[in-house]
Amino acid sequence: xxxxxxxxxxxxxxxxxxxxxxxxxxxxxxxxxxxxxxxxxxxxxxxxxxxxxxxxxxxxxxxxxxxxxxxxxxxxxxxxxxxxxxxxxxxxxxxxxxxxxxxxxxxxxxxxxxxxxxxxxxxxxxxxxxxxxxxxxxxxxxxxxxxxxxxxxxxxxxxxxxxxxxxxxxxxxxxxxxxxxxxxxxxxxxxxxxxxxxxxxxxxxxxxxxxxxxxxxxxxxxxxxxxxxxxxxxxxxxxxxxxxxxxxxxxxxxxxxxxxxxxxxxxxxxxxxxxxxxxxxxxxxxxxxxxxxxxxxxxxxxxxxxxxxxxxxxxxxxxxxxxxxxxxxxxxxxxxxxxxxxxxxxxxxxxxxxxxxxxxxxxxxxxxxxxxxxxxxxxxxxxxxxxxxxxxxxxxxxxxxxxxxxxxxxxxxxxxxxxxxxxxx
Amino acid sequence: xxxxxxxxxxxxxxxxxxxxxxxxxxxxxxxxxxxxxxxxxxxxxxxxxxxxxxxxxxxxxxxxxxxxxxxxxxxxxxxxxxxxxxxxxxxxxxxxxxxxxxxxxxxxxxxxxxxxxxxxxxxxxxxxxxxxxxxxxxxxxxxxxxxxxxxxxxxxxxxxxxxxxxxxxxxxxxxxxxxxxxxxxxxxxxxxxxxxxxxxxxxxxxxxxxxxxxxxxxxxxxxxxxxxxxxxxxxxxxxxxxxxxxxxxxxxxxxxxxxxxx
Ligand SMILES: Cc1cc2nc3c(=O)[nH]c(=O)nc-3n(C[C@H](O)[C@H](O)[C@H](O)COP(=O)(O)OP(=O)(O)OC[C@H]3O[C@@H](n4cnc5c(N)ncnc54)[C@H](O)[C@@H]3O)c2cc1C
Numbered sequence: 001x002x003x004x005x006x007x008x009x010x011x012x013x014x015x016x017x018x019x020x021x022x023x024x025x026x027x028x029x030x031x032x033x034x035x036x037x038x039x040x041x042x043x044x045x046x047x048x049x050x051x052x053x054x055x056x057x058x059x060x061x062x063x064x065x066x067x068x069x070x071x072x073x074x075x076x077x078x079x080x081x082x083x084x085x086x087x088x089x090x091x092x093x094x095x096x097x098x099x100x101x102x103x104x105x106x107x108x109x110x111x112x113x114x115x116x117x118x119x120x121x122x123x124x125x126x127x128x129x130x131x132x133x134x135x136x137x138x139x140x141x142x143x144x145x146x147x148x149x150x151x152x153x154x155x156x157x158x159x160x161x162x163x164x165x166x167x168x169x170x171x172x173x174x175x176x177x178x179x180x181x182x183x184x185x186x187x188x189x190x191x192x193x194x195x196x197x198x199x200x201x202x203x204x205x206x207x208x209x210x211x212x213x214x215x216x217x218x219x220x221x222x223x224x225x226x227x228x229x230x231x232x233x234x235x236x237x238x239x240x241x242x243x244x245x246x247x248x249x250x251x252x253x254x255x256x257x258x259x260x261x262x263x264x265x266x267x268x269x270x271x272x273x274x275x276x277x278x279x280x281x282x283x284x285x286x287x288x289x290x291x292x293x294x295x296x297x298x299x300x301x302x303x304x305x306x307x308x309x310x311x312x313x314x315x316x317x318x319x320x321x322x323x324x325x326x327x328x329x330x331x332x333x334x335x336x337x338x339x340x341x342x343x344x345x346x347x348x349x350x351x352x353x354x355x356x357x358x359x360x361x362x363x364x365x366x367x368x369x370x371x372x373x374x375x376x377x378x379x380x381x382x383x384x385x386x387x388x389x390x391x392x393x394x395x396x397x398x399x400x401x402x403x404x405x406x407x408x409x410x411x412x413x414x415x416x417x418x419x420x421x422x423x424x425x
Numbered sequence: 426x427x428x429x430x431x432x433x434x435x436x437x438x439x440x441x442x443x444x445x446x447x448x449x450x451x452x453x454x455x456x457x458x459x460x461x462x463x464x465x466x467x468x469x470x471x472x473x474x475x476x477x478x479x480x481x482x483x484x485x486x487x488x489x490x491x492x493x494x495x496x497x498x499x500x501x502x503x504x505x506x507x508x509x510x511x512x513x514x515x516x517x518x519x520x521x522x523x524x525x526x527x528x529x530x531x532x533x534x535x536x537x538x539x540x541x542x543x544x545x546x547x548x549x550x551x552x553x554x555x556x557x558x559x560x561x562x563x564x565x566x567x568x569x570x571x572x573x574x575x576x577x578x579x580x581x582x583x584x585x586x587x588x589x590x591x592x593x594x595x596x597x598x599x600x601x602x603x604x605x606x607x608x609x610x611x612x613x614x615x616x617x618x619x620x621x622x623x624x625x626x627x628x629x630x631x632x633x634x635x636x637x638x639x640x641x642x643x644x645x646x647x648x649x650x651x652x653x654x655x656x657x658x659x660x661x662x663x664x665x666x667x668x669x670x671x672x673x674x675x676x677x678x679x680x681x682x683x684x685x686x687x
Contacts, residue, residue, distance in 0.1 A: 167579060
């Protein structure tokens with residue numbers, strides 16, 4: 001399709017008419033774009049005409065030299081260029097990245113690690129150009145991220161089993177040991193995070209008896225720089241095999257896409273757990289600082305029944321937030337205000353009820369993963385930003401939501417009692 | 426009722442973040458506080474290092490009559506002596522709880538010590554605990570501190586090692602005179618130099634470069650858009666004409682899927 005050569009009668013006409021305002025630019029266009037060092041399009045204003053046989057500059061107004069301006073190839077339809085695919089046919093070595101995957105998605109920290117892993121792969125390939133390495137991601141539990149390839153994952157160890165759910169460091173450690181014995185990766189990179197990355201790294205290091213470098217923020221093939229003494233010292237040392245890296249250690253992958261080929265592990269014996277999880281404890285959501293809260297139900301000018309809003313927040317176990325209007329009117333305390341002049345929140349799920357989405361408010365929720373909007377106005381900015389928007393009256397909707405939660409709680413409770421009874425029997 | 430367990434708090438020398446002076450370490454103080462809560466003054470306070478460090482008396486001043494030091498030189502590895510100590514005190518093992526901080530405030534502060542101890546003694550390790558709720562003869566119920574103020578309940582069989590998070594109860598005020606009166610017991614289990622450290626180059630921390638926001642737009646129009654556009658999501662789902670029940674169900678399903686409702 002794109003190879004059909006088409007005539008453009010209008011362009012032909014402009015090229016013939018040297019008084020036309022677009023005349024010069026069309027004549028030029030055949031010579032292609034000139035780009036400056038920064039990639040900007042440059043126009044050479046002196047580049048008109050040519051030097052004639054007797055050394056005098058001539059400007060060819062009659063277009064005797066123009067040949068091909070009037071025909072052009074029809075522009076290719078898909079303007080969105082796909083990133084080039086980075087293919088690793090046969091991996092000679094592996095760099096393992098053990099991801100936190102909070103809520104089933106790669107965190108920014110995980111992506112930095114993947115970028116760092118690719119830098120290591122490049123450094124090793126520079127030394128030995130024959131061997132090529134792959135960055136393998138190890139992740140546990142459900143994956144909700146469909147962009148793994150775009151974040152730089154060549155190979156994927158996905159361990160999805162009930163034994164890896166929740167708090168299960170011993171089972172996870174077993175899986176890492178299995179990978180270690182089966183693939184002998186060149187390096188293990190862990191995020192230095194409170195989401196379990198640092199814990200797993202320490203367990204792994206203690207188990208296989210290799211000293212790790214913790215809190216590393218600069219890393220190359222030979223040396224690494226790590227923070228010690230509660231962040232007051234930089235320790236430079238030879239890079240060990242196991243490293244826990246701080247955030248922003250390297251830039252994430254942005255220009256290529258990768259295969260994310262799933263890998264198989266030989267079946268392994270799961271060690272008997274000495275730590276047994278008894279579930280997460282219900283914490284008082286209103287005691288959690290707004291900036292740290294994971295799940296926020298936020299109220300704006302569109303809330304009319306405040307008692308119901310508070311009841312719904314309690315039922316959902318959500319931390320309460322508010323827009324400035326709700327605070328100024330005195331319905332909510334100042335500490336609950338979200339936005340430019342309030343708190344910048346980092347919630348994973350943010351439910352905005354009756355909030356229009358003024359830019360000052362949007363700035364505060366820039367880091368939220370999932371935004372749910374409840375609003376009567378389908379055209380407002382919050383609805384545009386939201387991953388799920390419902391166009392409904394806040395009153396009725398919160399009521400329906402609260403009753404759903406109540407049913408859910410009752411059903412769960414009944415199940416629990418049933419389970420206990422059958423255990424007792 | 427006081428549980429019949431033997432609790433040891435491992436303490437280290439802290440470092441004040443501004444002045445850099447030695448102090449009672451933040452997390453170790455919390456570990457001592459938690460130990461005091463469990464067994465009052467039957468708590469064993471243990472330090473591997475310089476026995477004449479005055480900071481140790483700040484820990485003892487929290488309400489203990491004495492403390493134990495395994496003497497070590499500067500740059501010695503604390504793990505082998507601690508392992509030797511615990512192996513020598515085998516009679517307490519079935520009812521032993523060891524509390525430490527998460528990271529030391531000086532040295533490498535990799536947080537590996539409790540893990541290495543646990544591995545070599547064959548005990549389980551519980552990371553980042555906020556509290557110990559219940560202890561009986563065989564197991565204990567502990568609260569793990571998760572990010573965002575969440576807590577997780579975990580049961581663990583005795584004996585175990587736990588590192589205490591900053592979310593645990595703040596350490597109480599230390600009484601200076603009580604600390605001075607505390608008796609010092611030193612036990613010698615030898616010492617071993619940590620060889621790897623001699624190959625390190627240690628320097629005051631350089632500030633980390635801040636990541637710049639790079640706009641990768643090719644044209645001026647794209648750059649303008651990147652600078653001025655409001656943050657927009659990837660075009661979410663909009664429910665317009667459904668009944669309120671259906672809409673509420675859709676929200677509820679998303680909340681369940683994101684695991685924020687349990
Ligand atoms: C310097 C400065 C700083 C500011 N800082 C902040 C800040 O930090 N945080 C902040 O939030 N604001 C801030 N603002 C204010 C901001 O500009 C907006 O005025 C404010 O966010 C609007 O709040 P709102 O969305 O709740 O109200 P409105 O804009 O009035 O929106 C109400 C929304 O509710 C909907 N609605 C109405 N009735 C119902 C119903 N029955 N059911 C469902 N939906 C309904 C409407 O369609 C509308 O979209 C700041 C302003 C300035 C000038």
